[in-house]
Amino acid sequence: MPKIYYKEEKLSGESIDTKFINTALFDYIFNNTNVNKFELKVNPKLAILRTLKIKKEVFKNVQLIREATHYNTDEGTFYLPRSIVFYDVKDAVFPSEFYFISKIGEQIELRKCVGGEAVKWFQIPVLHTSVSDQKEVSKVKSSLAQIKKLVDTTHNKKIEEELALKELERKRKIEESRPLLNEEQKEGYKELTELCVNNSTNKNEITQFIETLKNYDEDEEYYTTLNYFIEFLENEEYSFIIRLDWKSDIEDLEWLLKSSLKENYDEVLKLPKHQNYDEDMSISHDGVFEDYGKPIRLIGLQLAFIDTQSDEYILILHKQEDKEKVKLAVNKIGYNYFEKK
Secondary structure, three states: OOOOOEOOOOOOOOOOOOOOOOHHHHHHHHHOOOOOEEEOOOOOOHHHHHHOOOOOOOOOEEEEEOOOEEEEEOOEEEEEOEEEEEEOOOOOOOOOEEEEEEEEOOEEEEEEEEOOOOOOHHHHHHHOEEOOOHHHHHHHHHHHHHHHHHHHHHHHHHHHHHHHHHHHHHHHHHHHHOOEOOHHHHHHHHHHHHHHOOOHHHHHHHHHHHHOOEOOOOOOOOOOHHHHHHHHHHHHOOOOOEEEEOOOEHHHHHHHHHHHHHHHHOOOOOOOOHHHOOOOOEOOOOOHHHHHHHHHHOOOEEEEEEEOOOOEEEEEEEEHHHHHHHHHHHHHOOOEEEEOO
16 A cells, blocks of 8 residues: 655645545545545446547546554654545556545645655655646546545445444443352352253353353343353353243254253153144143153153243253252242243
8 A cells, every 4th residue: 555655744735625625525535434445447428428528537546544643764754644545557566656635634635646666665755746737636536526426335334333333342341340140149050050960071161151150130132141141051052951932843842852861961861752743833832841851750850940930941951859959059040940740
Protein backbone atom coordinates (compact mmCIF):
# COMPACT_ATOMS: atom_id res chain seq x y z
CA MET A 1 0.00 0.00 0.00
CA PRO A 2 1.59 3.36 -1.04
CA LYS A 3 1.50 5.47 2.12
CA ILE A 4 1.45 9.22 1.79
CA TYR A 5 4.24 11.27 3.40
CA TYR A 6 4.49 14.97 4.25
CA LYS A 7 7.40 16.72 5.94
CA GLU A 8 5.03 18.35 8.41
CA GLU A 9 1.38 18.39 9.41
CA LYS A 10 0.13 20.99 6.94
CA LEU A 11 -1.11 21.10 3.37
CA SER A 12 1.50 21.29 0.62
CA GLY A 13 -0.78 23.22 -1.73
CA GLU A 14 -4.24 24.74 -1.91
CA SER A 15 -7.20 23.16 -0.16
CA ILE A 16 -10.05 21.94 -2.30
CA ASP A 17 -13.78 22.12 -1.56
CA THR A 18 -16.07 21.53 -4.55
CA LYS A 19 -19.39 19.83 -5.14
CA PHE A 20 -17.67 16.54 -5.95
CA ILE A 21 -14.45 16.71 -3.91
CA ASN A 22 -14.98 17.90 -0.34
CA THR A 23 -14.34 17.01 3.29
CA ALA A 24 -17.92 15.80 3.83
CA LEU A 25 -17.54 13.14 1.13
CA PHE A 26 -14.05 12.26 2.38
CA ASP A 27 -15.36 11.72 5.91
CA TYR A 28 -18.42 9.82 4.69
CA ILE A 29 -16.25 7.29 2.87
CA PHE A 30 -13.98 6.70 5.86
CA ASN A 31 -16.77 6.55 8.43
CA ASN A 32 -19.15 4.26 6.60
CA THR A 33 -17.09 1.34 5.37
CA ASN A 34 -14.48 -1.08 6.70
CA VAL A 35 -13.19 -1.72 3.19
CA ASN A 36 -9.75 -0.28 2.46
CA LYS A 37 -9.25 -1.25 -1.17
CA PHE A 38 -11.58 -0.78 -4.14
CA GLU A 39 -11.21 -2.09 -7.67
CA LEU A 40 -13.24 0.14 -9.96
CA LYS A 41 -14.68 -0.74 -13.33
CA VAL A 42 -15.86 1.44 -16.17
CA ASN A 43 -19.65 1.39 -16.45
CA PRO A 44 -20.65 -0.28 -19.77
CA LYS A 45 -23.13 2.56 -20.34
CA LEU A 46 -20.15 4.89 -20.69
CA ALA A 47 -19.41 3.33 -24.05
CA ILE A 48 -22.34 5.35 -25.38
CA LEU A 49 -20.89 8.51 -23.87
CA ARG A 50 -17.57 7.86 -25.56
CA THR A 51 -19.26 7.93 -28.96
CA LEU A 52 -20.40 11.44 -28.02
CA LYS A 53 -16.79 12.39 -27.16
CA ILE A 54 -17.69 12.51 -23.45
CA LYS A 55 -15.21 10.65 -21.26
CA LYS A 56 -15.73 9.68 -17.62
CA GLU A 57 -12.77 7.51 -16.80
CA VAL A 58 -12.08 6.08 -13.36
CA PHE A 59 -8.93 4.80 -11.70
CA LYS A 60 -8.73 1.01 -11.59
CA ASN A 61 -7.49 0.95 -8.00
CA VAL A 62 -8.35 3.07 -4.99
CA GLN A 63 -7.01 2.56 -1.47
CA LEU A 64 -7.85 4.20 1.85
CA ILE A 65 -4.98 5.08 4.18
CA ARG A 66 -6.62 5.29 7.58
CA GLU A 67 -3.71 6.16 9.83
CA ALA A 68 -2.93 9.76 10.68
CA THR A 69 0.34 9.88 12.55
CA HIS A 70 3.75 11.47 12.95
CA TYR A 71 6.72 9.34 11.98
CA ASN A 72 10.29 9.84 13.27
CA THR A 73 13.13 8.11 11.41
CA ASP A 74 16.82 8.51 10.60
CA GLU A 75 15.70 10.21 7.38
CA GLY A 76 13.81 12.85 9.29
CA THR A 77 10.39 13.61 10.75
CA PHE A 78 7.32 12.94 8.61
CA TYR A 79 3.57 13.17 8.83
CA LEU A 80 1.27 10.50 7.39
CA PRO A 81 -2.28 11.86 6.91
CA ARG A 82 -5.50 10.05 6.20
CA SER A 83 -5.61 9.69 2.43
CA ILE A 84 -7.48 8.27 -0.52
CA VAL A 85 -4.96 7.01 -3.10
CA PHE A 86 -5.83 6.55 -6.80
CA TYR A 87 -3.79 4.63 -9.39
CA ASP A 88 -4.24 2.39 -12.42
CA VAL A 89 -1.20 0.09 -12.35
CA LYS A 90 0.65 -1.18 -9.28
CA ASP A 91 4.09 -1.44 -10.91
CA ALA A 92 6.05 -0.55 -7.76
CA VAL A 93 5.54 0.10 -4.06
CA PHE A 94 4.84 3.65 -5.14
CA PRO A 95 3.21 3.33 -8.60
CA SER A 96 4.80 5.20 -11.49
CA GLU A 97 1.89 7.59 -11.34
CA PHE A 98 -0.65 7.98 -8.57
CA TYR A 99 -2.94 10.63 -7.16
CA PHE A 100 -4.25 11.18 -3.67
CA ILE A 101 -6.58 13.26 -1.58
CA SER A 102 -5.23 13.82 1.91
CA LYS A 103 -6.90 15.40 4.91
CA ILE A 104 -4.94 17.55 7.34
CA GLY A 105 -6.88 19.30 10.04
CA GLU A 106 -10.28 20.09 8.55
CA GLN A 107 -8.98 20.62 5.02
CA ILE A 108 -8.26 18.34 2.07
CA GLU A 109 -6.08 18.70 -0.98
CA LEU A 110 -5.65 16.81 -4.24
CA ARG A 111 -2.08 15.88 -5.21
CA LYS A 112 -0.28 13.99 -7.96
CA CYS A 113 2.92 11.99 -7.48
CA VAL A 114 5.45 10.25 -9.72
CA GLY A 115 6.83 7.05 -8.25
CA GLY A 116 8.49 3.94 -9.65
CA GLU A 117 11.05 1.35 -8.59
CA ALA A 118 13.78 3.89 -7.90
CA VAL A 119 11.68 6.07 -5.60
CA LYS A 120 12.26 5.79 -1.86
CA TRP A 121 9.51 6.47 0.65
CA PHE A 122 11.26 9.47 2.23
CA GLN A 123 11.38 11.20 -1.19
CA ILE A 124 7.59 11.31 -1.48
CA PRO A 125 7.10 14.69 0.32
CA VAL A 126 9.06 16.53 -2.37
CA LEU A 127 7.68 14.54 -5.30
CA HIS A 128 3.94 15.19 -5.03
CA THR A 129 2.58 18.25 -6.80
CA SER A 130 -0.72 20.04 -7.29
CA VAL A 131 -3.24 18.89 -9.91
CA SER A 132 -4.45 21.42 -12.45
CA ASP A 133 -5.31 19.24 -15.46
CA GLN A 134 -9.12 19.09 -15.58
CA LYS A 135 -9.07 15.62 -17.16
CA GLU A 136 -7.16 14.34 -14.14
CA VAL A 137 -9.51 16.13 -11.75
CA SER A 138 -12.50 14.66 -13.62
CA LYS A 139 -11.07 11.16 -13.28
CA VAL A 140 -10.74 11.64 -9.54
CA LYS A 141 -14.32 12.94 -9.34
CA SER A 142 -15.68 9.95 -11.27
CA SER A 143 -13.71 7.55 -9.09
CA LEU A 144 -15.02 9.17 -5.90
CA ALA A 145 -18.59 8.97 -7.20
CA GLN A 146 -18.22 5.25 -7.83
CA ILE A 147 -16.62 4.69 -4.43
CA LYS A 148 -19.52 6.49 -2.77
CA LYS A 149 -21.97 4.13 -4.48
CA LEU A 150 -19.96 1.15 -3.27
CA VAL A 151 -19.84 2.57 0.26
CA ASP A 152 -23.59 3.17 0.16
CA THR A 153 -24.12 -0.56 -0.48
CA THR A 154 -21.90 -1.59 2.46
CA HIS A 155 -23.14 1.06 4.88
CA ASN A 156 -25.74 -1.18 6.54
CA LYS A 157 -23.20 -3.99 6.83
CA LYS A 158 -20.78 -1.71 8.66
CA ILE A 159 -23.52 -0.60 11.03
CA GLU A 160 -24.35 -4.26 11.71
CA GLU A 161 -20.69 -5.03 12.39
CA GLU A 162 -20.38 -2.08 14.75
CA LEU A 163 -23.54 -3.10 16.60
CA ALA A 164 -22.24 -6.67 16.86
CA LEU A 165 -18.95 -5.43 18.34
CA LYS A 166 -20.81 -3.25 20.83
CA GLU A 167 -22.96 -6.22 21.82
CA LEU A 168 -19.86 -8.38 22.33
CA GLU A 169 -18.33 -5.67 24.49
CA ARG A 170 -21.56 -5.35 26.49
CA LYS A 171 -21.63 -9.10 27.12
CA ARG A 172 -17.94 -9.10 28.02
CA LYS A 173 -18.54 -6.48 30.70
CA ILE A 174 -21.53 -8.42 32.05
CA GLU A 175 -19.43 -11.59 32.18
CA GLU A 176 -16.59 -9.82 34.01
CA SER A 177 -18.97 -8.54 36.70
CA ARG A 178 -20.91 -11.81 37.02
CA PRO A 179 -20.58 -13.33 40.53
CA LEU A 180 -19.24 -16.82 41.10
CA LEU A 181 -21.66 -19.54 42.09
CA ASN A 182 -22.28 -19.68 45.82
CA GLU A 183 -20.64 -22.50 47.75
CA GLU A 184 -23.83 -24.50 48.37
CA GLN A 185 -24.76 -24.58 44.67
CA LYS A 186 -21.19 -25.37 43.67
CA GLU A 187 -21.18 -28.24 46.16
CA GLY A 188 -24.46 -29.51 44.71
CA TYR A 189 -23.08 -29.63 41.16
CA LYS A 190 -19.93 -31.35 42.40
CA GLU A 191 -21.94 -33.96 44.32
CA LEU A 192 -24.13 -34.70 41.30
CA THR A 193 -21.02 -35.13 39.19
CA GLU A 194 -19.43 -37.42 41.76
CA LEU A 195 -22.57 -39.56 42.05
CA CYS A 196 -23.58 -39.77 38.39
CA VAL A 197 -20.35 -39.58 36.35
CA ASN A 198 -18.15 -42.65 36.64
CA ASN A 199 -15.75 -41.92 33.78
CA SER A 200 -12.75 -40.49 35.67
CA THR A 201 -11.56 -38.26 32.82
CA ASN A 202 -14.99 -36.76 32.30
CA LYS A 203 -15.49 -36.36 36.05
CA ASN A 204 -12.24 -34.42 36.45
CA GLU A 205 -12.98 -32.10 33.54
CA ILE A 206 -16.54 -31.39 34.69
CA THR A 207 -15.35 -30.75 38.25
CA GLN A 208 -12.72 -28.28 37.00
CA PHE A 209 -15.44 -26.45 35.08
CA ILE A 210 -17.60 -26.24 38.20
CA GLU A 211 -14.73 -24.61 40.14
CA THR A 212 -15.01 -21.49 37.93
CA LEU A 213 -18.75 -21.70 37.28
CA LYS A 214 -20.53 -18.37 37.66
CA ASN A 215 -24.14 -17.56 38.51
CA TYR A 216 -26.35 -17.34 35.40
CA ASP A 217 -29.69 -17.14 37.18
CA GLU A 218 -31.87 -14.50 35.45
CA ASP A 219 -29.27 -14.15 32.67
CA GLU A 220 -30.90 -12.77 29.48
CA GLU A 221 -29.51 -15.63 27.36
CA TYR A 222 -29.35 -18.68 29.65
CA TYR A 223 -31.96 -17.74 32.29
CA THR A 224 -30.48 -20.19 34.81
CA THR A 225 -27.10 -21.55 35.85
CA LEU A 226 -28.41 -25.06 35.17
CA ASN A 227 -29.06 -24.19 31.53
CA TYR A 228 -25.53 -22.82 31.20
CA PHE A 229 -24.10 -25.93 32.84
CA ILE A 230 -26.11 -28.27 30.61
CA GLU A 231 -24.99 -26.38 27.49
CA PHE A 232 -21.39 -26.98 28.56
CA LEU A 233 -22.12 -30.70 28.95
CA GLU A 234 -23.81 -30.85 25.54
CA ASN A 235 -21.00 -28.98 23.80
CA GLU A 236 -18.41 -31.30 25.32
CA GLU A 237 -20.64 -34.34 24.62
CA TYR A 238 -20.80 -35.53 28.22
CA SER A 239 -23.82 -37.81 28.65
CA PHE A 240 -24.51 -36.71 32.21
CA ILE A 241 -27.58 -34.48 32.61
CA ILE A 242 -29.97 -35.08 29.71
CA ARG A 243 -32.18 -32.26 28.40
CA LEU A 244 -35.15 -33.04 26.13
CA ASP A 245 -38.01 -30.89 24.90
CA TRP A 246 -41.46 -32.29 25.67
CA LYS A 247 -42.05 -32.77 21.91
CA SER A 248 -38.83 -34.77 21.40
CA ASP A 249 -39.00 -38.06 19.56
CA ILE A 250 -38.84 -41.26 21.59
CA GLU A 251 -35.83 -42.24 19.47
CA ASP A 252 -33.90 -39.31 20.99
CA LEU A 253 -34.67 -40.51 24.51
CA GLU A 254 -33.58 -44.04 23.65
CA TRP A 255 -30.28 -42.93 22.11
CA LEU A 256 -29.38 -40.57 24.96
CA LEU A 257 -30.17 -43.13 27.67
CA LYS A 258 -28.01 -45.72 25.92
CA SER A 259 -25.17 -43.19 25.68
CA SER A 260 -25.41 -42.31 29.36
CA LEU A 261 -25.61 -45.95 30.45
CA LYS A 262 -22.51 -46.87 28.46
CA GLU A 263 -20.47 -43.76 29.28
CA ASN A 264 -21.19 -43.55 33.00
CA TYR A 265 -21.94 -47.14 34.04
CA ASP A 266 -20.41 -49.23 31.25
CA GLU A 267 -23.82 -50.86 30.71
CA VAL A 268 -25.27 -51.99 27.37
CA LEU A 269 -28.92 -52.48 28.26
CA LYS A 270 -31.83 -53.75 26.21
CA LEU A 271 -34.32 -50.88 26.27
CA PRO A 272 -37.76 -50.61 24.66
CA LYS A 273 -37.50 -49.91 20.92
CA HIS A 274 -38.80 -46.60 19.69
CA GLN A 275 -40.20 -48.39 16.62
CA ASN A 276 -42.76 -50.03 18.90
CA TYR A 277 -44.47 -46.67 19.47
CA ASP A 278 -46.65 -44.74 17.05
CA GLU A 279 -44.68 -42.35 14.86
CA ASP A 280 -46.55 -39.30 16.12
CA MET A 281 -45.87 -40.08 19.80
CA SER A 282 -43.38 -37.97 21.73
CA ILE A 283 -41.56 -38.61 25.00
CA SER A 284 -44.33 -36.82 26.92
CA HIS A 285 -46.86 -39.51 26.00
CA ASP A 286 -48.21 -41.39 29.03
CA GLY A 287 -46.12 -44.40 29.99
CA VAL A 288 -43.01 -43.69 27.88
CA PHE A 289 -40.69 -42.79 30.76
CA GLU A 290 -42.12 -45.59 32.86
CA ASP A 291 -41.38 -48.09 30.06
CA TYR A 292 -37.76 -46.98 29.80
CA GLY A 293 -37.31 -46.73 33.56
CA LYS A 294 -38.24 -50.37 34.28
CA PRO A 295 -35.23 -52.15 32.71
CA ILE A 296 -32.94 -49.48 34.15
CA ARG A 297 -34.16 -50.22 37.68
CA LEU A 298 -33.53 -53.95 37.14
CA ILE A 299 -29.78 -53.28 37.11
CA GLY A 300 -29.85 -51.11 40.23
CA LEU A 301 -30.06 -47.73 38.51
CA GLN A 302 -32.72 -45.03 38.60
CA LEU A 303 -34.03 -42.70 35.91
CA ALA A 304 -34.88 -39.47 37.73
CA PHE A 305 -35.83 -35.89 36.91
CA ILE A 306 -34.80 -32.41 37.95
CA ASP A 307 -37.98 -30.36 38.21
CA THR A 308 -37.35 -27.00 36.47
CA GLN A 309 -41.05 -26.08 36.10
CA SER A 310 -40.56 -25.73 32.33
CA ASP A 311 -41.71 -27.41 29.10
CA GLU A 312 -38.63 -29.62 28.94
CA TYR A 313 -37.43 -32.70 30.78
CA ILE A 314 -34.11 -32.72 32.66
CA LEU A 315 -33.06 -36.34 33.28
CA ILE A 316 -30.29 -37.97 35.30
CA LEU A 317 -29.27 -41.59 35.83
CA HIS A 318 -27.99 -42.61 39.25
CA LYS A 319 -27.57 -45.69 41.44
CA GLN A 320 -30.69 -46.51 43.45
CA GLU A 321 -28.64 -46.64 46.63
CA ASP A 322 -27.62 -42.99 46.05
CA LYS A 323 -31.17 -41.67 45.73
CA GLU A 324 -31.20 -39.58 48.92
CA LYS A 325 -27.74 -38.14 48.17
CA VAL A 326 -28.79 -37.23 44.62
CA LYS A 327 -32.02 -35.69 45.89
CA LEU A 328 -30.06 -33.55 48.38
CA ALA A 329 -27.60 -32.46 45.66
CA VAL A 330 -30.48 -31.46 43.36
CA ASN A 331 -31.95 -29.41 46.22
CA LYS A 332 -28.60 -27.67 46.69
CA ILE A 333 -28.51 -26.45 43.10
CA GLY A 334 -31.98 -25.00 43.62
CA TYR A 335 -34.44 -27.62 42.29
CA ASN A 336 -36.63 -30.51 43.34
CA TYR A 337 -36.09 -34.18 42.50
CA PHE A 338 -38.83 -36.49 41.24
CA GLU A 339 -39.18 -39.89 39.59
CA LYS A 340 -41.79 -41.80 37.61
CA LYS A 341 -42.51 -45.38 38.62
